[in-house]
Amino acid sequence: MPHTHELFEAASRHIPGGVNSPVRAFKGVGGEPMFFKRGEGARMISESDRSYIDYVGSWGPLILGHANPKVVRAVQETAAQGLSFGTPTVLETRMADKVCDLVPSMEMIRMVNSGTEATMSAIRLARGYTGRDKIVKFEGNFHGHVDSLLVKAGSGALTFGSPSSPGVPASLAEHTLTLTYNDADGVRELFEHMGGQIAGIIVEPVAGNMNCVPPEPGFLETLREVCDAHGSVLIFDEVMTGFRVALGGAQQRYGTTPDLTCLGKVVGGGMPVGAFGGRRAIMEQLSPLGPVYQAGTLAGNPVTMAAGLATLEQIEEPGFHERLENRARELAEGLEERARAHGIAMTTNVVGGMLGIFFTEDEQVTRYHQVVNSNLDRFRLFFHGMLNRGIYLAPAPFEACFLSSAHGDAEIRETLEAADATLAELG
Numbered sequence: 001m002p003h004t005h006e007l008f009e010a011a012s013r014h015i016p017g018g019v020n021s022p023v024r025a026f027k028g029v030g031g032e033p034m035f036f037k038r039g040e041g042a043r044m045i046s047e048s049d050r051s052y053i054d055y056v057g058s059w060g061p062l063i064l065g066h067a068n069p070k071v072v073r074a075v076q077e078t079a080a081q082g083l084s085f086g087t088p089t090v091l092e093t094r095m096a097d098k099v100c101d102l103v104p105s106m107e108m109i110r111m112v113n114s115g116t117e118a119t120m121s122a123i124r125l126a127r128g129y130t131g132r133d134k135i136v137k138f139e140g141n142f143h144g145h146v147d148s149l150l151v152k153a154g155s156g157a158l159t160f161g162s163p164s165s166p167g168v169p170a171s172l173a174e175h176t177l178t179l180t181y182n183d184a185d186g187v188r189e190l191f192e193h194m195g196g197q198i199a200g201i202i203v204e205p206v207a208g209n210m211n212c213v214p215p216e217p218g219f220l221e222t223l224r225e226v227c228d229a230h231g232s233v234l235i236f237d238e239v240m241t242g243f244r245v246a247l248g249g250a251q252q253r254y255g256t257t258p259d260l261t262c263l264g265k266v267v268g269g270g271m272p273v274g275a276f277g278g279r280r281a282i283m284e285q286l287s288p289l290g291p292v293y294q295a296g297t298l299a300g301n302p303v304t305m306a307a308g309l310a311t312l313e314q315i316e317e318p319g320f321h322e323r324l325e326n327r328a329r330e331l332a333e334g335l336e337e338r339a340r341a342h343g344i345a346m347t348t349n350v351v352g353g354m355l356g357i358f359f360t361e362d363e364q365v366t367r368y369h370q371v372v373n374s375n376l377d378r379f380r381l382f383f384h385g386m387l388n389r390g391i392y393l394a395p396a397p398f399e400a401c402f403l404s405s406a407h408g409d410a411e412i413r414e415t416l417e418a419a420d421a422t423l424a425e426l427g
């Protein structure tokens, strides 16, 4: 059986850092990344044949757990008919109808291949529609590795100490205005001065790339208000929250309607995917109807559509999201209780099937500075203690934990036992 260290060395020969996406490296927690070969429900099996309870879920898409039988069957049957045609397919129409039905603010939709493509295209569309260049984003929000949006970003960019990436031309970055997430006053103030120049606001309605930070009451409403008042486009990046925090996403949960929505992750059922859509008047500016160009050879790929549809059909079942959130709350409460018992300061945030764990004295975490000032050393120790006990958390301190419908009583119990032993060590 190959040793993980040898696998990592082999991977590192031709892959920068041995990984195809930086957060997979264990740089944020120390050590070397693990290699997995199989997933079953809530568990993943490593190359060294050890089973782990997985709270990463491929960074969000696997809301039904690993290798969900209906999703796997849909993929197999569709792949057997051909992998890609580069023509319209009926599956794309079915997907468009389904998403627009579940997310009513999306009157039209275009499929792409990643969340990054979705946010990049939505930004271009907002600029093309308004004829303005400036966009507003929030510090610690992450919208993929789009040039204009790799400014004060969250996720791996924050973990690795380069929230504003070299390689983004200053002349481009100067059009990105960055504000503090959940600071409604800051948003109003900026729009009073510059509203007429701002093409749009892009926001993660729940900040899942600075762990898991929900919007404060009134914050999303303020974004809607200023965009309406100044003719700017409100873009919700629901790549993480779409179909996860409610069937209709964060916009349904919090009751604020964006002009454009970006999707990814769950909508592809574990296959590479992205999508953006929204108000018809804006979407009709897209080529071939309008002048804003956007394209993709493999966009709307049939195998991806089949996996996504098989996923959406299952999560539509009444009570699905309530059950998922109850599980996440059970876990969060259990963690806090055990932390208290061992004298460790810990706060959790739960939104739907997303869970954020913060080692902090603060009773509530709602702001960026609280996230980055939480005790990251303690997180690292907690991460490794849990890993040693068979629990795979995100190997990066600013990433949320994701639960799936496959996480049952046994998994929660095992996770809490591991947490108890780990927190006892830390205490």
Ligand SMILES: N[C@H](C=O)CCC(=O)O
Residues within 6 Å of the ligand: 021, 022, 023, 024, 059, 142, 155, 156, 209, 240, 399
């Ligand atoms: N938080 C990131 C995306 O949502 C994690 C995935 C990645 O960067 O590979």
